[in-house]
Amino acid sequence: MEAIQIPDPSWGSDLANIILDLEKLRTKQLGGDVPPYIFFQLKDIFQILETLGSARIEGNNTTLSEYVEKIIVDGSNDESSDEIINLEKAIHFIEEHTNETTQFDRAFISEIHKILTDGLTPPPNGEGSRYSGALRQHDVSIKSSGHTPPNHFVLQQYFDAFISFINESHKEQYQLLMVAIAHHRFEHIHPFDNGNGRMGRLLNYAFLIKLGFQVKNGRIINPSSVFYTDRDKYYDMLSKADSLKDSDVLEWCEYFLLGLKNEIEKIDSLLDQNYVKKQILQPALKIARENEHITTQEFKILTYLVNKEEMAMKSEELSKLGITDSKKKSITMAKLRDKKMLISTTKGGRIYTIHFVNNYLLRAVMQVLKKNGFVSDFLNNGEEV
Numbered sequence: 207m208e209a210i211q212i213p214d215p216s217w218g219s220d221l222a223n224i225i226l227d228l229e230k231l232r233t234k235q236l237g238g239d240v241p242p243y244i245f246f247q248l249k250d251i252f253q254i255l256e257t258l259g260s261a262r263i264e265g266n267n268t269t270l271s272e273y274v275e276k277i278i279v280d281g282s283n284d285e286s287s288d289e290i291i292n293l294e295k296a297i298h299f300i301e302e303h304t305n306e307t308t309q310f311d312r313a314f315i316s317e318i319h320k321i322l323t324d325g326l327t328p329p330p331n332g333e334g335s336r337y338s339g340a341l342r343q344h345d346v347s348i349k350s351s352g353h354t355p356p357n358h359f360v361l362q363q364y365f366d367a368f369i370s371f372i373n374e375s376h377k378e379q380y381q382l383l384m385v386a387i388a389h390h391r392f393e394h395i396h397p398f399d400n401g402n403g404r405m406g407r408l409l410n411y412a413f414l415i416k417l418g419f420q421v422k423n424g425r426i427i428n429p430s431s432v433f434y435t436d437r438d439k440y441y442d443m444l445s446k447a448d449s450l451k452d453s454d455v456l457e458w459c460e461y462f463l464l465g466l467k468n469e470i471e472k473i474d475s476l477l478d479q480n481y482v483k484k485q486i487l488q489p490a491l492k493i494a495r496e497n498e499h500i501t502t503q504e505f506k507i508l509t510y511l512v513n514k515e516e517m518a519m520k521s522e523e524l525s526k527l528g529i530t531d532s533k534k535k536s537i538t539m540a541k542l543r544d545k546k547m548l549i550s551t552t553k554g555g556r557i558y559t560i561h562f563v564n565n566y567l568l569r570a571v572m573q574v575l576k577k578n579g580f581v582s583d584f585l586n587n588g589e590e591v
């Protein structure tokens with residue numbers, strides 16, 4: 207079995223420039239002036255988008271609005287939500303177990319595949335697997351693709367070559383190319399009976415964490431997002447690279463890495479306090495008020511809070527908004543806490559910040575993110591969030 211090779215892009219090509227730009231982003235510790243308690247909520251929202259995006263590649267019919275509703279009301283269990291829950295668990299597993307020295311060996315990949323397919327119906331009827339965590343024991347074809355993945359008798363060798371490729375120490379200038387090529391190669395080999403797409407997209411995330419693409423201590427990069435915007439394009443580019451010709455493989459790399467670069471630049475703006483205030487939270491509060499999910503008074507309080515430098519407040523400050531009676535102050539604050547729209551910035555503390563990930567504010571925030579181009583259209587099926 208031949209080792210997987212990385213072709214050299216030509217110096218001065220678009221691809222080479224994209225890699226140089228990404229390298230700058232790798233060492234630049236992204237991290238603006240958004241307080242951590244706001245940033246981590248945004249991270250949670252991006253995780254939702256990542257998960258839903260990946261689940262919907264195959265046509266899981268859960269739309270963003272349904273999913274948001276489920277989070278808000280905490281309900282319903284069917285296979286498509288189980289698939290989404292599994293993806294979330296797998297992301298969590300990766301974040302727990304990936305650092306600069308992680309080896310992505312067979313056990314690591316097997317564990318993720320088990321999490322992804324846990325409890326789901328095996329193909330052809332569901333998104334589970336007949337061999338959770340183990341390589342397929344029969345031949346497969348890929349829907350609407352001319353490429354036939356390796357015969358199951360020789361699959362083990364192909365898989366071993368893949369494992370060595372992703373764990374080899376590649377020189378810095380080849381590391382991002384490795385990530386791009388690994389995704390295609392994984393799909394090309396199609397080691398599992400199902401879940402290859404989901405697995406491959408999660409591996410992108412794991413590789414980037416290992417390479418040091420981090421934002422503060424949390425990671426909100428959604429490395430596969432370029433695939434979610436246009437599934438046909440994703441499949442076309444994979445198909446083209448299936449020839450394994452250097453030029454086609456490099457074209458795949460350019461497609462993938464340009465998407466990644468755009469994603470990271472977009473995320474960068476989310477760390478800018480001014481942007482988060484003016485372009486996300488203020489408009490979201492307006493929407494929540496229009497939809498009567500908050501009262502005029504609550505709107506005033508939350509807007510006041512969001513506009514503050516530290517994006518947090520004490521109940522005493524309500525005097526500034528005309529609520530002077532201290533009993534009235536605590537009732538007003540308690541009401542917002544009950545609605546889960548206020549939480550303390552520290553456990554049991556008396557300083558409160560806005561909370562928008564598990565209540566009706568989430569819907570408004572999603573709407574604004576969508577308007578600002580953070581949400582792929584296909585997550586919505588043309589509906590309003």
Ligand SMILES: Nc1ncnc2c1ncn2[C@@H]1O[C@H](COP(=O)(O)OP(=O)(O)OP(=O)(O)O)[C@@H](O)[C@H]1O
Nearest residue numbers: 263264348351393394400401402403404441444445
């Ligand atoms: N022409 C192609 N060449 C290589 N891989 C392809 C091609 N077309 C599609 N694929 C990959 O195959 C995946 C589908 O394989 P599989 O059904 O095993 O994965 P899944 O995770 O169950 O599904 P999905 O990715 O659709 O959610 C696609 O997501 C894509 O990554």
Ligand SMILES: [Mg+2]
Nearest residue numbers: 264333400401
């Ligand atoms: Mg499938």
